[in-house]
Amino acid sequence: MPTRYDHVLTGGTVIDPASGTHDRLDVAINGSTIAAIGPGLAADAARVTSCAGSLVLPGLVEGHTHIFQYVSQVGAPPEEAHLRRGVVAAADAGTAGASTFPAFRKLIVEPVDMRVVSFLNVSVLGLIDFRFGELLNPDTLVADDALETAAANPDVVRGFKIRLSEDVVGEQWETLLKKSLTVAEQAGLPLMVHIGETSEPLPVVLSYLRPGDVVAHCYTGKPHGILDGDTVLPAVLEARDRGVLFDSAHGRSNLSFEIARRAIASGFLPDVLSSDTSARNWRGPVFDLLTSMSKLIALGVPLVEAVTRATVRPAALLGLDAEGYGRLSVGGPAHITVVTETDEVELPDAAGNTIVAPRLEPTLVLHDGGAVEITPWRGLPS
Numbered sequence: 001m002p003t004r005y006d007h008v009l010t011g012g013t014v015i016d017p018a019s020g021t022h023d024r025l026d027v028a029i030n031g032s033t034i035a036a037i038g039p040g041l042a043a044d045a046a047r048v049t050s051c052a053g054s055l056v057l058p059g060l061v062e063g064h065t066h067i068f069q070y071v072s073q074v075g076a077p078p079e080e081a082h083l084r085r086g087v088v089a090a091a092d093a094g095t096a097g098a099s100t101f102p103a104f105r106k107l108i109v110e111p112v113d114m115r116v117v118s119f120l121n122v123s124v125l126g127l128i129d130f131r132f133g134e135l136l137n138p139d140t141l142v143a144d145d146a147l148e149t150a151a152a153n154p155d156v157v158r159g160f161k162i163r164l165s166e167d168v169v170g171e172q173w174e175t176l177l178k179k180s181l182t183v184a185e186q187a188g189l190p191l192m193v194h195i196g197e198t199s200e201p202l203p204v205v206l207s208y209l210r211p212g213d214v215v216a217h218c219y220t221g222k223p224h225g226i227l228d229g230d231t232v233l234p235a236v237l238e239a240r241d242r243g244v245l246f247d248s249a250h251g252r253s254n255l256s257f258e259i260a261r262r263a264i265a266s267g268f269l270p271d272v273l274s275s276d277t278s279a280r281n282w283r284g285p286v287f288d289l290l291t292s293m294s295k296l297i298a299l300g301v302p303l304v305e306a307v308t309r310a311t312v313r314p315a316a317l318l319g320l321d322a323e324g325y326g327r328l329s330v331g332g333p334a335h336i337t338v339v340t341e342t343d344e345v346e347l348p349d350a351a352g353n354t355i356v357a358p359r360l361e362p363t364l365v366l367h368d369g370g371a372v373e374i375t376p377w378r379g380l381p382s
């Protein structure tokens with residue numbers, strides 16, 4: 001008797017925040033498409049994979065990373081650090097600028113087997129080398145170049161990025177931020193602003209931001225963060241109320257467990273849960289998006305909320321929801337990440353503090369229905 005489905009994932013706990021699904025169900029796949037989600041689909045399958053005891057999630061969407069390999073000194077390998085660790089779509093956050101974007105498109109966006117979009121750096125140089133701030137020469141912010149690149153690449157450029165650290169913008173932070181906002185406004189795209197080492201208190205920076213703009217590194221332990229003691233600053237809550245978004249963006253130096261614990265306890269969850277992976281941190285302390293999720297779950301973010309912020313939320317922000325990313329829907333693309341919880345391990349934050357917590361580990365990653373080779377967690381003793 002012919003079977004109805006090519007492949008059925010059976011018995012896993014399906015969590016799809018986009019549809020509100022959270023249940024033990026089977027997921028059936030035909031070719032590159034999800035054919036059915038429901039109970040008892042295995043009888044009609046040509047091939048069955050048991051997912052009992054595992055979580056069946058939409059393929060993860062990384063809202064903030066650095067994957068301009070070969071050109072930028074901070075570029076992590078896109079597939080090895082992301083796809084093979086459960087991420088099927090990712091936004092590079094400002095590693096490429098207008099002058100380096102053609103190389104980004106040719107070397108990364110086109111050849112890699114995952115969906116890549118970009119927050120284009122407002123400096124034409126982009127983030128090529130951490131030692132030399134890309135806006136120390138403020139003339140590298142060429143509005144026309146940024147606008148032309150965005151207009152010519154609407155499939156990839158989904159926003160702009162400015163790193164507002166003192167060693168990047170020097171004294172000129174205010175002029176450069178205003179110019180960046182004008183560019184973003186003209187393009188009709190969001191601006192991502194990196195904080196941590198900003199010279200001004202956060203409320204001053206927030207006062208400039210528009211609904212849809214993104215503040216990266218919301219749990220940074222550096223001065224001028226979101227907290228006053230145990231309390232989230234009123235200006236931060238006010239910014240969130242008017243639609244400014246907050247991205248956790250772990251990074252090498254911008255996740256403090258202590259800040260995150262206090263903020264989460266007071267109910268302040270990130271809008272986007274991202275890793276800010278780069279060549280400087282993908283072998284630790286960040287490792288990958290699932291490890292960043294594991295850390296924030298251990299600090300109090302409910303599992304479903306963490307999944308929401310690493311699937312449907314960033315997919316919507318990046319305009320990838322229209323392509324079927326960030327959700328599990330019948331008739332939609334079969335982008336699926338199956339994960340299990342490991343035994344407890346020691347996990348570090350950016351300052352070297354540790355927590356002991358279970359870790360989410362990918363056991364099966366499907367991109368367009370095709371199984372991806374998974375690489376082992378890089379925190380394992382070698």
Ligand SMILES: [Zn+2]
Nearest residue numbers: 064065093276
């Ligand atoms: Zn970053």
